[in-house]
Amino acid sequence: MKNPPSNTTGCRKSRFYYGLVIIAVLYLAALLADFLSPYDYREQSRQQPSAPGSPARFHDADGNFSLRPVVYGTRLTDPVAQEYSVDESNAAPIQFFVHGFSYTFLGVIPADIHLFGVSGKSPNAPRIQLLGTDALGRDRFSRLLHGARFSLLVSPVGTILAAIIGILIGITSGYLGRAVDSILMGITDAMISLPTLILILAARAAFPLELPPVTAAGLLIGLFALTGWAEIARLARGQVRSIRDREFVIAATATGVRPGRILFRHILPNISSPLITQVMLMLPGFLLAETSLSFLGIGLQEPEASLGNLLTGAADPTQLRQHPVLLLSPAVVIFLFALGSRLMSDGFGTKQECYRKFQ
Amino acid sequence: MLKLLLRKLIQGVMMILIVSAVTFGLLSSAGGDAFTSLRDNPQVSAETVENLRRVYGLDRPVVTRYGIWLWNTVRGEMGESFYFRTPVRGLVFSRFASTFSVSLGAILIAMAIAAMLGILSARFKWKWLSRLIMSLILLTSSTPRIVLALFGLALLARSDDLSAFFVAAIVLAVPVIAIILAQFHEGLGHAMNEDFVQLARAKGLSERIVILRHALRAALNPVLTVLGLSFGGLLGGSVLVETILGRSGIGSLMVASVRNRDIPLIMGIVLIASAAVWLANTLAEFLQMVNDKRLHSLETT
Numbered sequence: 001m002k003n004p005p006s007n008t009t010g011c012r013k014s015r016f017y018y019g020l021v022i023i024a025v026l027y028l029a030a031l032l033a034d035f036l037s038p039y040d041y042r043e044q045s046r047q048q049p050s051a052p053g054s055p056a057r058f059h060d061a062d063g064n065f066s067l068r069p070v071v072y073g074t075r076l077t078d079p080v081a082q083e084y085s086v087d088e089s090n091a092a093p094i095q096f097f098v099h100g101f102s103y104t105f106l107g108v109i110p111a112d113i114h115l116f117g118v119s120g121k122s123p124n125a126p127r128i129q130l131l132g133t134d135a136l137g138r139d140r141f142s143r144l145l146h147g148a149r150f151s152l153l154v155s156p157v158g159t160i161l162a163a164i165i166g167i168l169i170g171i172t173s174g175y176l177g178r179a180v181d182s183i184l185m186g187i188t189d190a191m192i193s194l195p196t197l198i199l200i201l202a203a204r205a206a207f208p209l210e211l212p213p214v215t216a217a218g219l220l221i222g223l224f225a226l227t228g229w230a231e232i233a234r235l236a237r238g239q240v241r242s243i244r245d246r247e248f249v250i251a252a253t254a255t256g257v258r259p260g261r262i263l264f265r266h267i268l269p270n271i272s273s274p275l276i277t278q279v280m281l282m283l284p285g286f287l288l289a290e291t292s293l294s295f296l297g298i299g300l301q302e303p304e305a306s307l308g309n310l311l312t313g314a315a316d317p318t319q320l321r322q323h324p325v326l327l328l329s330p331a332v333v334i335f336l337f338a339l340g341s342r343l344m345s346d347g348f349g350t351k352q353e354c355y356r357k358f359q
Numbered sequence: 360m361l362k363l364l365l366r367k368l369i370q371g372v373m374m375i376l377i378v379s380a381v382t383f384g385l386l387s388s389a390g391g392d393a394f395t396s397l398r399d400n401p402q403v404s405a406e407t408v409e410n411l412r413r414v415y416g417l418d419r420p421v422v423t424r425y426g427i428w429l430w431n432t433v434r435g436e437m438g439e440s441f442y443f444r445t446p447v448r449g450l451v452f453s454r455f456a457s458t459f460s461v462s463l464g465a466i467l468i469a470m471a472i473a474a475m476l477g478i479l480s481a482r483f484k485w486k487w488l489s490r491l492i493m494s495l496i497l498l499t500s501s502t503p504r505i506v507l508a509l510f511g512l513a514l515l516a517r518s519d520d521l522s523a524f525f526v527a528a529i530v531l532a533v534p535v536i537a538i539i540l541a542q543f544h545e546g547l548g549h550a551m552n553e554d555f556v557q558l559a560r561a562k563g564l565s566e567r568i569v570i571l572r573h574a575l576r577a578a579l580n581p582v583l584t585v586l587g588l589s590f591g592g593l594l595g596g597s598v599l600v601e602t603i604l605g606r607s608g609i610g611s612l613m614v615a616s617v618r619n620r621d622i623p624l625i626m627g628i629v630l631i632a633s634a635a636v637w638l639a640n641t642l643a644e645f646l647q648m649v650n651d652k653r654l655h656s657l658e659t660t
Contacts, residue, residue, distance in 0.1 A: 190374040193588055193640050195632045197595030198613055199382070202629050205617040206385040288503050292599055295505060296614055311509065315603050320513045328513070331506040338501035346497070 016347025022340030037142030073126035166229035170236025191230035464528035477543030500537035546578030587643025
């Protein structure tokens with residue numbers, strides 16, 4: 001094949017690895033959230049509401065060059081317009097592996113070491129706030145890491161649940177055919193076309209608006225699983241139908257293998273790669289559903305952090321125009337996650353195709 | 360044709376019945392109603408709450424209430440919103456009109472961009488354009504509306520109605536561009552190698568006519584399908600876009616009704632949203648049959 005026609009997608013294996021790297025970095029940051037964040041994400045520093053990112057420079061107070069970056073303190077000069085000025089006299093070097101608030105590493109090992117921070121216990125010591133603070137003076141960088149941790153953990157759980165429901169419905173429908181097929185696929189088609197977010201919101205109204213974090217996470221996962229299974233069900237059904245009459249299935253049937261075993265041991269392994277591709281495509285959709293609900297104040301609630309409720313601060317136009325980069329940082333994480341999953345899905349799909357082509 | 364219409368009608372009625380029954384059941388089973396929060400108010404006695412519930416018929420069993428709701432809805436009465444104190448029907452229809460116009464704008468924008476790029480790529484077969492389309496699909500499909508709407512808000516210098524309308528339409532359009540463009544690009548690419556296109560070329564038709572009259576019509580049907588399916592996504596997307604950009608519409612009304620646990624209003628919105636989605640899909644299917652006569656004969660045999 002010298003000149004592949006322009007309309008074929010070609011073999012874009014590399015896309016899978018690009019996507020994998022993006023997703024892996026995001027998950028690493030989310031899992032190490034406590035270690036990477038210099039402050040407790042719930043800790044408020046009321047003297048510094050809506051502060052911009054801490055100024056860090058490579059010279060100390062006397063103007064001498066130092067290889068170790070130095071953070072300067074800031075002072076709130078105008079509480080109304082929330083303007084800050086740099087306090088040149090109050091400086092502290094950035095240090096690595098400092099002792100800070102205590103946490104349990106990966107939920108097991110108690111620790112208080114943080115990747116970076118500013119040592120000094122005095123209340124006026126300069127703080128290192130890479131992305132500034134929110135309206136309550138909480139460190140936005142720490143909140144971003146913890147928000148990403150919640151959102152990135154909820155969405156795969158919901159996705160996997162929905163995929164299990166969808167695949168079960170799809171393969172049952174495809175294998176049994178006839179009346180079961182038309183009823184199940186009628187429901188599936190309706191589910192695909194329905195406005196999912198509106199249905200999720202309607203179902204959400206059945207539960208109290210204020211929920212503790214664990215209940216909220218469980219509820220969100222349940223709602224996503226119940227509304228998100230339709231597309232993969234359709235795919236699974238089509239795939240099952242396409243190989244249902246192949247020789248190896250007929251042979252298995254002829255030797256008296258039970259239908260359940262045929263489905264799970266003979267058919268499912270053969271249709272797994274398009275299903276995996278679809279699961280990767282579903283991931284960002286679930287992240288977005290969680291983000292949207294938390295953004296609207298009916299998902300995970302303050303003071304807990306999720307990518308969604310972090311974005312609530314960005315919905316204020318005057319604030320947004322003042323610090324667009326700081327406020328949109330959760331949006332960037334969402335975008336990267338969506339891009340990463342999409343690349344992985346594209347690459348995984350074509351990887352299988354490439355493999356078949358050269359077989 | 361009539362048979363198909365009848366089948367779609369039955370499907371639509373079934374879908375709306377099931378969706379409304381499930382929503383109604385969920386809303387009335389768990390977690391209380393619009394008066395639950397009154398119970399925590401020390402100035403309101405338990406009897407007052409019970410009286411209020413009786414006035415609004417909330418003390419009767421769920422099935423009865425659903426029956427009453429259904430009967431009233433069929434007669435065109437969707438009750439009164441607990442929170443806004445106005446008839447649900449007027450509220451829902453006026454807000455839906457605003458969301459619908461933005462969604463229509465979004466579909467037109469997405470169609471225009473996708474059709475233009477798809478046709479250009481089929482006509483000239485520039486390699487860079489094909490690459491551009493591929494990366495555009497990747498980019499637009501992975502940029503969520505919530506992110507876009509916030510960027511739109513940051514860029515929206517003047518907040519007059521017209522510019523807000525366009526920003527909302529563009530934000531809604533972007534994810535739709537990805538799916539339509541993918542269909543157009545692939546569909547036209549395939550159609551250009553088909554026999555009937557070769558025949559049209561052999562007849563001596565200009566490349567322009569070949570694409571616009573022959574290849575495009577063949578590529579149009581899958582586009583119509585995904586367009587019909589994307590309408591539900593547009594309605595869902597309007598929840599975020601309207602909330603962020605501060606426009607009134609069905610999405611922002613939904614958020615308000617969920618926050619106030621305004622059950623009649625939630626039911627009204629769910630009803631009109633499912634009906635609109637069903638209508639969009641039926642329309643898409645109808646247009647496909649107009650475009651492709653073969654579907655017509657398939658249905659009747």
